[in-house]
Amino acid sequence: MEQQSEMRSGTEIRPRRRQQKIGVVVSDKMQKTVVVEVERLVMHPMYQKYLRRRSRFMAHDEKDECRIGDRVEIRETRPLSRNKRWTVTSVLERASAE
Numbered sequence: 001m002e003q004q005s006e007m008r009s010g011t012e013i014r015p016r017r018r019q020q021k022i023g024v025v026v027s028d029k030m031q032k033t034v035v036v037e038v039e040r041l042v043m044h045p046m047y048q049k050y051l052r053r054r055s056r057f058m059a060h061d062e063k064d065e066c067r068i069g070d071r072v073e074i075r076e077t078r079p080l081s082r083n084k085r086w087t088v089t090s091v092l093e094r095a096s097a098e
Helices: 001-010
Strands: 020-030 033-043 048-061 071-076 084-093
Touching: 020 048, 020 084, 033 071, 033 084, 048 071
Parallel strands: 048 084
Antiparallel strands: 020 033, 020 071, 033 048, 071 084
8 A cells, every 4th residue: 555655646747748830820810819820741541642731720929920921930828719729939930021
């Protein structure tokens, strides 16, 4: 009995590390919110060919500084609204002004 109680006291529960992703801003029409599209490569199980898969995430942009075409880093966070569970941590590259 004593061994089990010692093992339980020695283990600690650590919070899960939050995911980070890099993507491109595809919409900035909302206030303090941007839509970020993240692209990844997935191998087809039968044909062994890489396919591009895209996911869109709504991210919180507190300073409203992101514009369409910017490459940004987003980080997982607590639910901020119905669809918003990510926040913009940094702008990696600005879109070229045309």
